[in-house]
Amino acid sequence: MNDLNTLSRREVDFFNCHGFLHIPAVYSEGEIEAMTEELDWQIETWANASPGWSGGWRRVYMSEDIEKRSKLVALHDLHRYSRAWCDAVTHPKLAGAMADLIGPNVELHHTTLHAKPPSTGHPFPMHQDWAFYKHRDGRYVDCLIHLDDTDDGNGCIRFLDGSHREGPREHVVNYPDGRPCTPHLPTKDWDLEHTVPVPAKRGDVVVFSIHMIHGSRINTSKDVRRLVRVGYRNPENEQIAGQSHGRPGLMVWGRRPRCEGQTPFATNV
Ligand SMILES: O=C(O)CCC(=O)C(=O)O
DSSP states (O other), rough: OOOSSSOOHHHHHHHHSSSEEEEETOOOHHHHHHHHHHHHHHHHOOOOOOOOSSSTHHHHHHHHHHHHHOOOOEOOOOGTTTHHHHHHTTHHHHHHHHHHHEEEEEEEEEEEEEEEEEBBBBBEEOOOOGHHHHESSSEEEEEEEEEOOOOOGGOOEEEOTTTTGGGOOOEEEOOTTEEEEEEOEEEETTGGSSEEEOOOTOEEEEEETOOOOEEEEEOOOSSOOEEEEEEOOTTTTTTEETOOOOOOOOEEOOOOOOOEEEEOOTOOO
16 A cells, blocks of 8 residues: 655655655646746845855855855745745645655745855855754755756755764854854865765755755856755644744645644734
């Protein structure tokens, strides 16, 4: 008997063993076309280009000159700006896959755009997403929706195979002088060279555990590299701190079980 919705047993086993999974062609050409059109509108209208993540890691990953010019274009919660993105994050093929990995119930946690501009677009140091939105257990999956084909040349995602199994790690969150910086793993202990690249096609989704150690290289190509990360959790996996803490999300699969003592949502949340 197959009790799975979207994935095969082999895919679920691969995810549990390696901590990531490449799911090809989640979106049809028509769907990805509509998502791209809306994304480009959001980039023009709402998104912010900034120097990106801070920290001492920048001078390990980038020369002085590139470090000054490197930018990241980001926007949170795309599903609040365009209907096409609301459809994308509630897509039954993706939501069913999440239920197969962390279900039976699945709650949307957040959506984040990462567009790496051509030639100097922002690399990512080794880190776990857990450091950005801490949850009590591992029933949380991040999905990278690909709007462009990726490879190492434009900064595809890279994973430290199986690293999710050891759970959360302590991250660097300050410069040596005590000023805060973006969480990342110490560059002397964690090297992007040891990771596996996972190139993907437009319309594919690459998913990974909240405890997976990962990063990506600079975009050296002449085109922008657009990825949208979508976080999903089992609603019984309580968030402890970080991005969107305390904010209830949409249920994209199943229902929200009631824990003892839990009150219904207030009208001012
Ligand atoms: O966009 C990328 O290349 C990396 C994204 C990433 O590390 C993340 O979303 O946690």
